[in-house]
Amino acid sequence: MNVAIVGAAGRMGGRLIHAVVEAEGLTLTAAVERPGHPQIGMDAGLVAGAGDLGVKIGDDLARGMAAADVLIDFTFPEVTLANADICARLGKQMVIGSTGFTPEQREKLAGFARRIPIVFAPNMSVGVNVCFKILKDIAKTLGDGFDIEIVELHHNKKKDSPSGTAVRMGEIVADALGRDYNQVANYHREGMCGERSKEEIGMQTVRGGDIVGEHTVYFIGMGERIELTHRAISRDMFARGAVRAASWLAGKPAGLYDMQNVLGFK
Ligand code: NAD
Numbered sequence: 001m002n003v004a005i006v007g008a009a010g011r012m013g014g015r016l017i018h019a020v021v022e023a024e025g026l027t028l029t030a031a032v033e034r035p036g037h038p039q040i041g042m043d044a045g046l047v048a049g050a051g052d053l054g055v056k057i058g059d060d061l062a063r064g065m066a067a068a069d070v071l072i073d074f075t076f077p078e079v080t081l082a083n084a085d086i087c088a089r090l091g092k093q094m095v096i097g098s099t100g101f102t103p104e105q106r107e108k109l110a111g112f113a114r115r116i117p118i119v120f121a122p123n124m125s126v127g128v129n130v131c132f133k134i135l136k137d138i139a140k141t142l143g144d145g146f147d148i149e150i151v152e153l154h155h156n157k158k159k160d161s162p163s164g165t166a167v168r169m170g171e172i173v174a175d176a177l178g179r180d181y182n183q184v185a186n187y188h189r190e191g192m193c194g195e196r197s198k199e200e201i202g203m204q205t206v207r208g209g210d211i212v213g214e215h216t217v218y219f220i221g222m223g224e225r226i227e228l229t230h231r232a233i234s235r236d237m238f239a240r241g242a243v244r245a246a247s248w249l250a251g252k253p254a255g256l257y258d259m260q261n262v263l264g265f266k
Contacts, residue, residue: 004030004068012074017048019239030064084112093249096120100160113256121259122164124241129259139176146219149202153214
């Protein structure tokens with residue numbers, strides 16, 4: 001498969017280039033950045049520290065997609081939606097790792113997924129996706145007797161909050177308990193805010209330094225507590241997950257998929 005990467009000079013872009021180079025059956029054919037980016041025209045492999053790949057970073061996605069089968073996009077929602085429009089027009093597949101989509105932006109993405117196959121996951125790590133799976137079972141088994149709080153930690157450059165992964169964890173737990181995440185998520189406690197309600201799911205964020213990403217879901221009962229924690233040590237496992245998703249997409253019909261599909265959990 002021929003792969004294009006957008007956001008190629010970004011933190012994830014660099015790791016994605018390494019992961020594509022290491023993957024069997026995938027070839028990097030295009031690397032795209034925002035117009036005006038200082039590394040436009042430089043070799044994408046050299047920028048990523050993966051050696052000279054003979055692929056120059058460009059700023060025209062439609063042109064870059066001409067020879068590509070699939071686009072891996074770890075940028076930002078508004079950029080990703082514009083890219084999805086291009087991929088849908090050209091009939092190309094997409095793997096989307098960008099986070100921070102509003103419900104309206106997610107709907108727009110679902111519209112593009114009616115025309116092309118898209119894997120869209122706020123967290124491409126295999127470990128996190130196993131957590132997603134078991135969280136549902138834990139929540140269903142414990143029922144309403146445990147208070148649920150989610151705490152996530154990320155580096156000080158992260159723009160969206162709480163993380164897409166934390167929101168997904170909240171949605172999974174809320175669904176399992178028959179609650180509407182948007183109604184029960186509590187992002188803020190300050191002052192005399194009263195006792196905790198039974199239904200709410202507390203969503204807390206910590207930002208600092210170079211933390212790649214940590215998520216803990218607390219199930220807090222009377223006299224006991226379960227803490228399910230995932231710690232990301234490097235960005236490489238997100239990149240490897242995205243590359244696995246790109247390979248998985250070969251021959252898939254149009255649709256909106258996630259890593260649970262890629263890993264065969266659904
Ligand atoms: P980053 O800022 O380091 O990289 C983003 C890159 O996108 C930058 O190089 C930027 O120049 C580029 N960009 C911006 N506008 C563009 C445009 N119009 N066209 C082409 N390129 C453009 O950010 P990052 O840490 O690499 O994270 C990127 C996204 O990936 C964020 O939304 C982050 O939350 C998400 N992320 C997802 C996962 C996952 O597993 N799904 C893991 C890590 C990060």
